[in-house]
Amino acid sequence: MKNSQLILQAIDYIESNLRQPLSVLTLSRESGYSLYHFIRLFQGVTGFTPGDYMARRRISEAARDILSRPQRTFHDISLDYSYNDYETFTRAFKRLLHTTPTEVRHKSNPDIPLLLHRIQPIDLPYWSNQMGATPDLVDLGEIKLQGPFITVTQDQSVIGAAWAQLFSSLSDIPNRKLPEQYYQLGYWPDNYEDNGISFHIACELDNSTTVHTGNLLPTRILPPARYLRFKHKGPSAEVSATYKYIYGAFLPRTEYRLNLSYEFEYYGKEYLGPDHPNSISEIYIPLTLL
Known part of the structure; x- marks a missing residue:
């Protein structure tokens, strides 16, 4: 199996469990590689560590929920994505999107939130080209x-x-x-x-x-x-x-x-x-x- 195919399988597993607790160790075991080798392989193919990819995908989907589901509280949305306390959720939100859940819902942040969408098979060749280039x-x-x-x-x-x-x-x-x-x-x-x-x-x-x-x-x-x-x-x-x-x-x-x-x-x-x-x-x- 090619490295890209293995990582795409790992991404499928992540996406199926975005709302569940999931560790990088579990992912490495699912892939059949050691933790060290799996992290290196994932980062080499996608540019992300598996932990960073999971965090960015969860926060990105949470941000989309905040915009599209105004009836849901921030606390409920944080629980949806396996953040057991709201403070941890808001810290991750601020670190990854440079804004807050309140600013996203009210659209009051002047900067555009940079959301990560799921990596698809068609993306990887282009990502590989971009990772070696500087704009x-x-x-x-x-x-x-x-x-x-x-x-x-x-x-x-x-x-x-x-x-x-x-x-x-x-x-x-x-x-x-x-x-x-x-x-x-x-x-x-x-x-x-x-x-x-x-x-x-x-x-x-x-x-x-x-x-x-x-x-x-x-x-x-x-x-x-x-x-x-x-x-x-x-x-x-x-x-x-x-x-x-x-x-x-x-x-x-x-x-x-x-x-x-x-x-x-x-x-x-x-x-x-x-x-x-x-x-x-x-x-x-x-x-x-x-």
Whole structure:
């Protein structure tokens, strides 16, 4: 059995027991490895120690419950995830999410909580690539964009339809930069799991362009900001694996704080098309306005 398959089995076991007491020793015995070897193997494949993965997953799911189940008390939710006392729960919450249960429920923390979603088999190759890379810190000036604006809930095909609309409407954007510079701008509302995620599928306008809100296609202006720039190599449909690593694994281990609820992908010279295995898109995560 490959190491990744063994760790995925361990993750399945963790996910099945998120609401039950579970020790790393029990996990190692289930895997058939010594405790020391299992911890090293788990960390080598995922970037997390098994104990850290369990803690982050429990707190992430607890945070989602706090947002989606307002009738439940914090104490009851802490018990749901095997925290025997509320004080331990709040300390873990603060340590892992840099916020409190009260701030999450009231949405009063200016920073975006960095939740860890379950690691899936498709994630691991992308996580392996990202663990050996360091993102760039870049400052970008104002970016003017124009193109279709959509909201995605369950049907992902609307993204492809929006790109088709943009390409068919390029002649309606006379002030676009040439050669065309393409972007996919995403907005993540607090309740995105219920109401979907909004995307602006767009090309960049010339800096001298005066943006008119009455144009056929919507326009957006991104203010000057500082970003972390990551790269995703592979089909566009699998970019969520890279995003999951950025928000769930990389950023929580840094001192960076996120309070700008958007991000964007840029498709430059290394982008070879949405289905090409060697296609590279750039992901920009805003840190602060300049």
